[in-house]
Amino acid sequence: MPPVIRAENLTKVYGDLTAVNGISFEVPRGESFGLLGPNGAGKSTAMKMIASVSARTSGVLEVLGLDPNTDGPAIRSQLGVVPQEDNLDQELRVAENLISYGRFFGMSRADATARATELLEFAQLTDRAKAKVEPLSGGMKRRLTIARSLMNDPQMLLLDEPTTGLDPQARHVLWDRLFRLKERGTTLILTTHYMDEAEQLCDRLIVVDQGAIMAEGSPAQLIREHSTREVLEVRYGSANNAVVAKQIADVGDRQEILPDRILIYSDNGERDLAEITKRGHHPTTSLVRRSSLEDVFLRLTGRTLVE
Amino acid sequence: MTTVAEIRERASKSRRWGWWYVTELRLREMRGYISYVVTSSIGNPIVYLLALGVGLANLVPQGIEGVPYLVYVAPAMLMSTILSVGAEEGMYPVLSGFKWHKVFFAIHATPISPGQIVGGFLFHLMLRFTFTAGLFFAAIVAFGAVPNSTGWLVIPISILGAYAIMTPLAAYAARLEDDSGQFALIQRLIVMPMFLFSGTFFPISQIPDWLEWIAWVSPLWHASQLGRVASYGMSEPIWTTVTHLGVLIAFSVVGAILMHRAFVKRLTK
Known part of the structure; x- marks a missing residue:
């Protein structure tokens, strides 16, 4: 089976800054793959390129067998994206956030409504369906963002720092939800600077620093090799x-x-x-x-x- | 396993209708503040007409340019209202979509392209402008301020005028990292003077020559003059009328191109 992501010498340069410096990796379908590194390591930039919203400067990148430079919208139709900062629509109620998002993927209103009901259940937000977004807790907003990212039943879910800023309890609830997705076979790509998060969720990961890959392997493997x-x-x-x-x-x-x-x-x-x-x-x-x-x-x- | 052809097929509906989905979202968002839109759309013309049409008109019993003062001022008041809605919509809602609520980034994570976001945003505004202009038009008709049967043309003219002011502002707002007073400055130094020196309440021949240029670069003046031609058949050389139309189209088209560029740049950084 071909990999869902194939990156070869992937590079992104902003002016004088090389944010991602020639990284190469492959992610097979169904894997939970992590990019671990400190702030400013280039993780989010790599994620944006995989999410097919930011064009690479050089190198090769294939997502689901397609080139993001030429097939961005097609790739994005198959992805779920959970950005680092919540970008929920504050003008809309909780359920409406999901329904209107489903529309962007060409879902009918009826399908989107049914799917939203299902996902609110999954995100443990059913009782908040008609609530405003703004007063929700940080953990609830994150779960809503994750529910939103699942509207199109994505082949691959991209999570950029999914639990940053959450209290420990909210993090555990979130990890539980992500673990369920992983069990269902959803490919998860996540960035984190929390080592425990990477250990909990990632089958395999790359350690990134200053735009370059420093090590690659399963958490156990990396510990065995480097500690x-x-x-x-x-x-x-x-x-x-x-x-x-x-x-x-x-x-x-x-x-x-x-x-x-x-x-x-x-x-x-x-x-x-x-x-x-x-x-x-x-x-x-x-x-x-x-x-x-x-x-x-x-x-x-x-x-x-x-x- | 999904094939490449299947993946492309799944995105095809969004590629065709994406702009409409964006419009739909903006309309749904508007439900949250629909009472403001309706109240201001009804209240504005009534307040204006009572104050100017009935109040100020008494001071100008002889009228202006051969028509009663109310007839003279009505189309320009409509333009000034719709263009200020345009100016409003081109600033905070745009910056908010990038900076505070980041809704544009959320939309761009789906198959929707930056161009479709711009298209949907503009189309939603056309509906918004039409609604407010339509109510204003009904009000001035009710006050007997629209003698000509071509008067309804003030509605499309006001939409064009609103785009002429909105798109350049949106292009600017989309490039702003933050609002540290720029919008207030634009409001005070560009929008307000434009409203005062655009021949809304009196002909620009009344203002000193050295200030007349403001009217010439002001979409509001061009829209108001066109509105007067449509509403009561104000006489002016045909080339002047064509110029008014040309300036508004130029502002709108160049503005939309710059706006699209700014959106692409910010969304694909």
């Missing part, structure tokens, strides 16, 4: 962290010294903690945890900073 099994976090107070770090530099496979704590990477955090304590360095707090994408990212961007 250790466990991480020991110890704190000695911001004034002492650097001093203590020098004296325990040989503990663990590798260390990252952050302003507020020291991270010690190894296969056995408890053993390392015992070793440090034996040497008389009692941390004010300590924590042993499994490696996460956060550690992968730290490792990878640490490298670029050194380069």
